[in-house]
Amino acid sequence: MESWPPGGSGPAEAGRRLRGLHGADLAASASLLSGAGAEAGCSAPAVAAVLPAGGSGERMGVPTPKQFCPILERPLISYTLQALERVSWIKDIVVAVTGENMEAMKYIIQRYQHKGISLVESGVTRHRSIFNGLKALAEDQPNCRLSKPEVVIIHDAVRPFVEEDVLFKVVTAAKEHGCSDYDLEFGTECLHLALKYCHIKAKLIEGSPDLWKVTYKRDLYAAESIIKERISQQICVVMDTKEDEEHVGHRLKEMLKNELNHVKVTSGRDLQQIILEQCYNFVCVNVMTSDFEETQKLLNMLEESNLSILYPVVVISVQFLDYESVPFGQKMGNLMQIREFAKEVKKTNILLYGLLVYYPQDEQKLQESLRQGATIIAALIKERNSGLIGQLLVA
Numbered sequence: 001m002e003s004w005p006p007g008g009s010g011p012a013e014a015g016r017r018l019r020g021l022h023g024a025d026l027a028a029s030a031s032l033l034s035g036a037g038a039e040a041g042c043s044a045p046a047v048a049a050v051l052p053a054g055g056s057g058e059r060m061g062v063p064t065p066k067q068f069c070p071i072l073e074r075p076l077i078s079y080t081l082q083a084l085e086r087v088s089w090i091k092d093i094v095v096a097v098t099g100e101n102m103e104a105m106k107y108i109i110q111r112y113q114h115k116g117i118s119l120v121e122s123g124v125t126r127h128r129s130i131f132n133g134l135k136a137l138a139e140d141q142p143n144c145r146l147s148k149p150e151v152v153i154i155h156d157a158v159r160p161f162v163e164e165d166v167l168f169k170v171v172t173a174a175k176e177h178g179c180s181d182y183d184l185e186f187g188t189e190c191l192h193l194a195l196k197y198c199h200i201k202a203k204l205i206e207g208s209p210d211l212w213k214v215t216y217k218r219d220l221y222a223a224e225s226i227i228k229e230r231i232s233q234q235i236c237v238v239m240d241t242k243e244d245e246e247h248v249g250h251r252l253k254e255m256l257k258n259e260l261n262h263v264k265v266t267s268g269r270d271l272q273q274i275i276l277e278q279c280y281n282f283v284c285v286n287v288m289t290s291d292f293e294e295t296q297k298l299l300n301m302l303e304e305s306n307l308s309i310l311y312p313v314v315v316i317s318v319q320f321l322d323y324e325s326v327p328f329g330q331k332m333g334n335l336m337q338i339r340e341f342a343k344e345v346k347k348t349n350i351l352l353y354g355l356l357v358y359y360p361q362d363e364q365k366l367q368e369s370l371r372q373g374a375t376i377i378a379a380l381i382k383e384r385n386s387g388l389i390g391q392l393l394v395a
């Protein structure tokens with residue numbers, strides 16, 4: 001049984017070829033394809049999605065169509081695919097792209113390991129692109145891997161932040177609702193098409209503020225900030241020794257909690273589990289050593305996990321050193337290796353930085369360098385600046 005959330009209702013109305021629906025903020029719409037999967041008693045409708053991605057993004061003002069513009073080095077459309085793909089009850093996703101961009105799209109699917117995606121050629125307008133996607137789902141083509149769905153979600157390829165609950169509401173409404181003049185008054189041209197050609201009046205569903213469309217260049221910056229914030233919600237601190245209250249690593253961890261309100265700061269006791277939970281930020285603490293053994297172990301684990309395929313993972317190798325008792329120059333040779341490590345792991349989308357924290361005997365000075373260290377760590381995680389990888393920052 002598919003994991004359709006509770007509340008899914010009965011079969012679709014027969015005899016209607018296409019039933020247009022629209023989100024309150026114009027983000028998502030759903031159509032019903034007649035007959036398919038609509039047997040009585042089947043509460044989970046067969047759902048597919050069509051993503052129009054055949055536009056040229058003129059208003060963005062850059063040569064690359066906006067759906068292929070990189071955000072943290074990954075094309076925007078890949079984020080949208082990821083958002084739809086994780087919804088287990090969406091069985092097929094059809095993307096409409098221009099013939100010119102077909103190969104680029106295939107590469108994106110392969111590189112970011114997207115599953116269950118079919119491609120069709122887009123049309124000269126958004127509506128034609130959607131129509132081509134719907135045709136691919138409606139036609140009973142021999143050897144076609146697509147199954148005919150009952151409900152189709154139409155979602156712009158340039159709206160990367162769609163959540164499952166909104167999609168669920170839209171799909172449920174597609175099955176349940178009748179008319180609303182209000183929706184037709186305040187909707188967009190999609191609603192008018194639904195009325196004109198299918199005699200269907202649509203229902204508006206309240207969406208979330210994150211459902212906006214990337215249209216102008218500034219929207220790319222906004223999307224990048226939202227993504228950075230989302231992947232900075234958890235930091236794992238890996239200690240080189242047993243963690244106790246007195247350990248400077250523990251104190252740094254507490255400082256980080258103060259610096260980053262609302263961020264979950266955990267210990268790296270069960271790294272495999274933390275990686276599985278998709279934590280994208282690691283602080284590896286070394287006290288009075290200047291090697292990267294612990295950091296390398298962590299990097300190996302991260303590389304094996306493939307965690308960084310979708311988002312850049314930040315690793316900060318922290319070395320606590322007492323520069324007064326141990327001559328700084330003596331340690332430098334070893335520490336400089338970080339530049340090579342960083343270059344190597346950057347290839348797998350891991351951003352490695354070094355941080356030297358002054359570890360004096362004087363308690364007040366120590367407190368000050370811990371505070372500064374926490375500020376630098378917070379900035380590195382929030383910014384994910386790939387230009388600073390391999391640098392040894394000093395607190």
Ligand SMILES: Nc1ccn([C@@H]2O[C@H](COP(=O)(O)OP(=O)(O)OP(=O)(O)O)[C@@H](O)[C@H]2O)c(=O)n1
Nearest residue numbers: 052053054055056057058059124125126129157
């Ligand atoms: N012939 C077209 C035109 C648009 N779209 C898609 O429809 C969505 C929303 O359209 P819009 O924001 O207008 O995109 P563009 O047409 O690319 O932008 P612009 O109007 O600035 O050129 C986008 O995912 C876009 O790729 C499409 O599939 N086929």
Ligand SMILES: O=P(O)(O)OC[C@@H](O)[C@@H](O)[C@@H](O)CO
Nearest residue numbers: 026027156188189190213215
């Ligand atoms: O051209 P605009 O940016 O105003 O709107 C594009 C919208 O029509 C499109 O994104 C759909 O969501 C709405 O039907």
